[in-house]
Amino acid sequence: METIRACVLAAAVVAAPAWAERPADFLQRFESQARGEDASFRASAERGRSWFDRRHGGDWSCSSCHTGDPSTKGRHEVTGKAIAPMAPAVNPERLSSERQVRKWFRRNCKDVLGRACSAAEKADVVAWLIAAGAPTGARR
Amino acid sequence: MTITKPMVSLLLALTTSALASGGREDDGERSRSAPLDPFYVEECGACHVAYPPGLLSRESWRAVVGGLGRHFGVDASVEAQLGAQINAYLQAHASPRASDDREGRPWLRITDTRWFRHEHRPGEDGLYPGVFESEAVRSPANCEACHRGAAEGRYGEREIRIP
Numbered sequence A: 001m002e003t004i005r006a007c008v009l010a011a012a013v014v015a016a017p018a019w020a021e022r023p024a025d026f027l028q029r030f031e032s033q034a035r036g037e038d039a040s041f042r043a044s045a046e047r048g049r050s051w052f053d054r055r056h057g058g059d060w061s062c063s064s065c066h067t068g069d070p071s072t073k074g075r076h077e078v079t080g081k082a083i084a085p086m087a088p089a090v091n092p093e094r095l096s097s098e099r100q101v102r103k104w105f106r107r108n109c110k111d112v113l114g115r116a117c118s119a120a121e122k123a124d125v126v127a128w129l130i131a132a133g134a135p136t137g138a139r140r
Numbered sequence B: 001m002t003i004t005k006p007m008v009s010l011l012l013a014l015t016t017s018a019l020a021s022g023g024r025e026d027d028g029e030r031s032r033s034a035p036l037d038p039f040y041v042e043e044c045g046a047c048h049v050a051y052p053p054g055l056l057s058r059e060s061w062r063a064v065v066g067g068l069g070r071h072f073g074v075d076a077s078v079e080a081q082l083g084a085q086i087n088a089y090l091q092a093h094a095s096p097r098a099s100d101d102r103e104g105r106p107w108l109r110i111t112d113t114r115w116f117r118h119e120h121r122p123g124e125d126g127l128y129p130g131v132f133e134s135e136a137v138r139s140p141a142n143c144e145a146c147h148r149g150a151a152e153g154r155y156g157e158r159e160i161r162i163p
Helices: A002-014 A023-035 A045-053 A098-113 A119-131 B005-020 B038-044 B058-066 B080-093 B114-119
Strands: none
Touching: A023 A119, A045 A119, B038 B080, B058 B080
């Protein structure tokens, strides 16, 4: 029953128009996708934080370019170019465009993990980015 | 004969301004500061500044755009249609001169071209040895570290500050 509900939800979310985008929409989308595999999945900002900061078999972690603190500016590890903060609380452009989010998860996950990120990994990262820079207590 | 810097600059100025205006006009004022199309900046200016199309040949740009899936150690892939659009823009504004290595293969890097190496010789114009590897610059491809207007395509001498 739960699985069916999650599937229906996931289908609805996938079909959602491309312009309705707030950070919470991405959290909900990835979380419900992840529930398609594990009905008890719940995104965790804390898990997202340590995952973001960790290497996954290659030379880089996500924080190599974004730093471990999403409320501050990052710097591209190779080119040296500044990268605006990742936390939507500090930088409202973040997690506001389906196209950007899809494009950068695709590229950066390939560079850091050598594969695509799972929905669960994306849900945790998004939870962490939303929580970072927001008043404490928002974390879970 | 040695090619002097003003000559190179002038040549570049002429080619970029002529090409930026599609060859229809040459107002001579645009010089190196050819304006960049916002769509190009959006697609090619996230990891580094969007490089001036006039600094590589058509063949070089074709090779760069053809290899975006594995682009200097990172994934810079784009959807096929967008790739074609970027390529068309670069082809239209590319340098008419070849940018090849000795074997005639197109350079993928502006910073490998003879023009670039000539214009950025260590020991000249304040370019102290090791400057390109310094913490503040990190790579010669980090144009913006010294050319403060590079993000908007401006490389004039007044906007150079070497960190």
